[in-house]
Amino acid sequence: MATGRKVAAASTSEAAHDRVPPLAVVLIVAISLLWGFNWPAMKVVVGQLSPWTFRVICVSLAGACLLLLGRLSGERVMPRASAWLPLVVLAFFTVTLWHMLTAFALLSIGGGRAAVLAFTMPIWAAMLSVLVLGERLRWRQITALGLGLGGIALLLLPELDRPGTLPIGYFLMIGAAMCWAIGTVRQKRFDWQIGMLSLSGWQLVIGGIPIVAVWAVLEPSPDFSRLTPLGIAALAYIILVALVFCFSSYIRLVSLLPANIAAISTLAIPVVGLWSSALLLGEPVGPADALALVLIVSALALVLLRRPSPKSGTDAEPR
16 A cells, blocks of 8 residues: 555656646747847848957846846856856856857858757757756656657758768757757756746846957957847847847746756757748748648747646656
């Protein structure tokens, strides 16, 4: 009898572990759409500003906005003394390396393909969450990863079949994906004890320091003459929507979900990035893109949907 209770408790615990809170679902939908449109916006801006100038503006303004919003919302803003070193390491991966690798990659590859490569991140995050956090990948999550990465492969293979050497941008984007995955897992390993807006803001401010330092040496007189009204609008979107809203929302999402599920939930972003780049920038799409959309949406459904219990009408253990 006691054994039965333990088994039932374990089953209930596993089911609760896999359940996705309603707030997380809302954040996933918002992040997928808004961060997806960020990729063509970035492609526009790096065509008008250097990668260093672009990223300095982004991390400086977005970081300041998030810390101000954290203060105005009444959340705790200042990290405790023991949190500074972990915060520096986290910011180095999620801001310094991610932002510069993606910015330079966009100089040689399209915004849609860059988004696809960036979101190989879930495979790295899932692997790290098992090795570092001891999280368990259940069969639904493994299947979702397979479907999602299959969709990403469909989008990527046509690029690999093209003649000539592989552009350096591809390697930069894969490196950026690995850095983002490391940051996702590291965030789960520490009890930050500050608000999500403040945690996001500090990452941008601290991670932006090396970017600003290199920028000051390489570009003491940045050239803004090529910045058009469209470029200004795209830059505003990146700062206010992609960084202030989406970045802080993703930090919140990681706090709500296991690291591997949070990572898998981003698989729709490259699809939105690909199609929005096609719509706004005229980048080509084909039948493989439609099939990739089906695979990636199926992956999200496996992670986010739960089967109702036939007995009680409540949620049963996820399939």
